[in-house]
Amino acid sequence: MYRDNSLIPKEAIRMAALGALSAGSRPYADIAGEVRQFAARIVGPSLDLLGSSIELLKFEGLIAPVSGEGFEDNAELRLTDAGWTALKDYLTAAVRPGANDLNKLVIGLKLRFLHLLEKEEQIEQIDNLRALYQGEHARLFDLLTHEEWQQGHLRAWIEMEISQVEDRIAWCDRLAAGL
Template identity: 90%
Template sequence: MYRDNSLIPKEAIRMAALGALSGGPRAYADIAGEVRQFAARIVGPSLDLLGSSIELLKFEGLIAPVSGEGFEDNAQLRLTDDGWSALKDYLTAAVRPGVNDLNKLVVALKLRFLHLLEKEEQIEQIDALRGLYEGEHARLHDLLSHEEWQQGHLRAWIEMEIAQVEDRIAWCDRLTASA
């Protein structure tokens, strides 16, 4: 993790793999394929997000074979107690400010597996996400306040970005109310 307790790219991919096993044992190839396809659909193809090997998760004791050994025989794998703990740590990690591909992936993964946390933890994560969007909202309004930078179509783009972040804040409020 970074110093601010947010995930590095490798940890986002680990969260995806561990989360893929949260519903029960699955075949090695299914997990690898799902993680690769999900990440690619959120952020597009990325060498930075190829991730750590499932074998490394086995070596670290976060997953264990139910049958078979690994890649060679397409083993059925399950989460260990340490794997559940690591998944929870990833789900409750901070999200870095700003909009980038890694943040999109981390937010998507958190939302995908948020139901695995206790209700109070779910609300804490939604509140943290709301706080992230509020910071983005303040940054955009500050940018908009500088008339000297408003040439061309920048103002329209900033206003569009503000509308999107306001929608995200409202969505977080609705999500919290329904939790």
């Protein structure tokens, strides 16, 4: 993790693999394919997000084979107690400010597996996400107040970004209210 308790790319991929096993044991190839496909659909193809191998998760004791050994025989894998703890740590990690591909992936994974947390933890994570968007809103609004930078089509773009972040804040409110 970074110093601010947010996930590095490798940890986002680990969260995806551990989360993929949260509903029960699955074959090695299914997990690997799902992680790769989910990440690619959120952020596009990225060498930075190839991440650690499932074998490393096995070596670290976060997952264990139910049958078979590993990649070679498409072993059936399951989460260990340590794996559940790691997944919860990833789900409750901070999200860094700013809109980038890693943040999109982390937020997508958190939302995908949010139901695995206790209700209070779910609300806390949604509140943290809302606070992130509020910070983004303040930054964009400040940018909008600088008339000297409003040449060309910048103002229209900033207004569009503000509208999108306001929609995200409202979405967080609706999501939290529905829990």
